[in-house]
Amino acid sequence: MQYTKYFSFIVKENGQPQLASDQFRRMMNIIYLEGVIYGLTKCKEAHKDTDQYYKYDMIIFKEQMKLTDLTGNVKPDELVRTMFRKEYD
DSSP: OHHHHHHHHHHHHHOSOOOOHHHHHHHHHHHHHHHHHHHHHHHHHHTTTSTTGGGGHHHHHHHHHHHHHHHTTOOHHHHHHHHHHHHTO
16 A cells, blocks of 8 residues: 555645646545555455465456556656646646
């Protein structure tokens, strides 16, 4: 949940970010997807040492692909800078 933690840090330090609506939606979708991946990983770990342990792998992979599409796999600070730049484009 690297992006969620970074977004949380930014909000704590600077208050609510003034982003364009599409960039705000992007940020919220990233937070949501990281939460989904976290929850699925917890479910997977609950089934450790059973035959259902790998049951969640494809779902987790698909959600990670969506997250990669939104973030471009860049570092959180770089992503935030990009999001603020796109606000002024």
